[in-house]
Each structure stands twice: as structure tokens, then as C-alpha cells.
Amino acid sequence: MTDVAVVRADNPGPMTLDGTRSYVLRAPGSASCVVVDPGPDDERHLATLAAAGPVELVLVTHRHADHTAGSARLHALTGAPVRAADPEHCHGGDPLRGGESIDAAGLRVDVLATPGHTADSVSFVVTVPDGAGSPEPVVLTGDTVLGQGTTVIAEPDGSLRDYLASLDVLERVGDGRAGLPGHGPAIDDLGVAVRAYRAHRLERLDQVRAALAALGRAPGDGREDAGETADAVVAHVYADVAPAVRRAARQSVVAQLAYLRDEPA
Structure with a gap:
């Protein structure tokens, strides 16, 4: 099976849990390796990744700095091309395309x-x-599925509709298979985790609908007061959320409201 080593960055926090997980992958007997998510621009962390090499390729799951900030430095240390879906985070490599095999x-x-x-x-x-x-x-x-907790639908380009469709994709490939998340421990059965994620998202949507009804608001109440509506829903639905992650909860509420605005009447 695939040889997997986890190199956890020293960047713990409310959004990163115990730190960003960089992965070093290789087939049994392979001299070279693939690094997934270089993590933050931390010299000690990046030196550890480089020492696991020779690094043949670096892959990036998404744009957030706790996954990408070390990309340019790891490219300089190893010469390995860095590939991401966003060209801004590529270094010496082409952008990734959904559906391609490497x-x-x-x-x-x-x-x-x-x-x-x-x-x-x-x-x-x-x-x-x-x-x-x-x-x-x-x-x-x-960060699409984490080892613990749930994922924020991040502004400005997160989308709950896209996210639910992505859960469908991961459920199809994940049943009975291990999931390796960007934060938190490994997932024994990704399909099980995905179904729990979907149920949680749909439950939150029902809570947001109920909050809007209680507040006498609609998700399409005019974009000028969308921020006020989001704040009111956060206070109603996420009252038990720790202040450290309240901003993330608000981002998810903004995405939920956008999803509900587009629902058929």
C-alpha cells in the first residue's frame, strides 16, 4: 500500500486544530516522494519535508495560506514543481485540472x-x-473534510451548493477507504464521514430557515442588509459557538443564506 508520512506544522489554532498536516507519499521502494500541502512558511517544517525527498512533486489542495505559504520555499529547496488548481500557487508546474491523473x-x-x-x-x-x-x-x-469538527464555507468564493456536490463526489470514492484530511486525525472510512458532514449541513440549513422565520426575515431581504441578517442568524443559530470561531460560523451563514436565496420557491 501507499507509504504515508504525516509532517504536522507547528501552527495550532481554532481554524487549524493541532496544526496543518503535510503529507509525504511514495510507493513502497520508491526513492522519490510526493508532498501534499507544504503548509506555512516555517523553515523547520519545510526542511523536514525537503529531507524526506528527493521530492518529485508538490501538490496543493487549496489556496489558504496555512497550506500554501511554504510552497515557494519548498520549491526552492527541492526544485520540485508545485501544482495547484489556482495558478497563483503554482511554482514551476502547471495548474491542476479536475479529472487528470498524475x-x-x-x-x-x-x-x-x-x-x-x-x-x-x-x-x-x-x-x-x-x-x-x-x-x-x-x-x-x-479542508473539504476534516479529521474532526466541520468545514467553513470560506468567503469570498466558498459555495454551499458546490460543497454539497463535492460531498457527493467524495462519498462515491470514499466508501470503505481512508481519508487523510488537512487538519485533524486520519478518517477510517471517508464515506461514513461524508454522510455525517452532509447530515450536519442539512440540519444547519433547517436551523437557518427556522431562524429566518423567527426573525421575520428572508434570505433575499436585499443585499444591503445581508450583513445584518447574517449577524442575526449567527446569534440565533450559533450562540453556543466559541468566540474564536464565530467569524468562521458567520462565513458559513453567509453561504447558507446565498444557498437559500437560490432555492426554488
Whole structure:
């Protein structure tokens, strides 16, 4: 099976949990490796990743700095191309395309477009090809599915509609397979986790609908007071959320309101 090493960055916090997880992947016996998500621009962290090499390729799950800030430096340390869906975060490599397959370090990496957390979010299905070992894939989910807690639908380009569609994609590839998230512990069965995520999102949507009814508001109450509506819904639905993650909750509410505005009457 795929050899997986986790190098956890020293950047714990309310949004990063115990730190961003960078992954070092290779087929059994491969001299080179693939790094997924270089993490923050932390010299010690990046030196550890470089020392695991030779690094053949660096892949990025999405644009957030706790996953990408170290990309340019890791490229300089190793010479390995850095590929991301967003060209801004590529260094010496082409942008990723959903549906493409990449061969590196004895592995096959299938790129899945999984927008929603951010517009550029991708996931990776990593397999040791037949004849070289076990073909059972692992799925790297970035911040689309976390090892604990739930994912924020991040402004300005997050989309709840896209996110729910991405959960469908991950459920199809994830049943019975391990998930490797950008934060938090590994997931034993990604399909089970995805179904729990979907149920949570739909429950929150029902809570937002109920809050709007109680507040006498509608999700399409004019864009000029959208911020006031979001604040009122956060206070109603997320009253038990810690202040440290209240801003993230508000981002998700903005996405929920946008989703409800587009619902058929």
C-alpha cells in the first residue's frame, strides 16, 4: 500500500486544530516522494519535508495560506514543481485540472475538483498501480473534510451548493477507504464521514430557515442588509459557538443564506 508520512506544522489554532498536516507519499521502494500541502512558511517544517525527498512533486489542495505559504520555499529547496488548481500557487508546474491523473513516486494520483470550502479546492485519490502493490486508494481531502469538527464555507468564493456536490463526489470514492484530511486525525472510512458532514449541513440549513422565520426575515431581504441578517442568524443559530470561531460560523451563514436565496420557491 501507499507509504504515508504525516509532517504536522507547528501552527495550532481554532481554524487549524493541532496544526496543518503535510503529507509525504511514495510507493513502497520508491526513492522519490510526493508532498501534499507544504503548509506555512516555517523553515523547520519545510526542511523536514525537503529531507524526506528527493521530492518529485508538490501538490496543493487549496489556496489558504496555512497550506500554501511554504510552497515557494519548498520549491526552492527541492526544485520540485508545485501544482495547484489556482495558478497563483503554482511554482514551476502547471495548474491542476479536475479529472487528470498524475504519475509520480510510483503512485497514481487522480485529481478531483471538490470546490465549496474554496472555489479552488481539490482532493486527491492516491493509488499504487496494479502490479506494484495494493491498489487500495487513500483520499486526501484538504479542508473539504476534516479529521474532526466541520468545514467553513470560506468567503469570498466558498459555495454551499458546490460543497454539497463535492460531498457527493467524495462519498462515491470514499466508501470503505481512508481519508487523510488537512487538519485533524486520519478518517477510517471517508464515506461514513461524508454522510455525517452532509447530515450536519442539512440540519444547519433547517436551523437557518427556522431562524429566518423567527426573525421575520428572508434570505433575499436585499443585499444591503445581508450583513445584518447574517449577524442575526449567527446569534440565533450559533450562540453556543466559541468566540474564536464565530467569524468562521458567520462565513458559513453567509453561504447558507446565498444557498437559500437560490432555492426554488
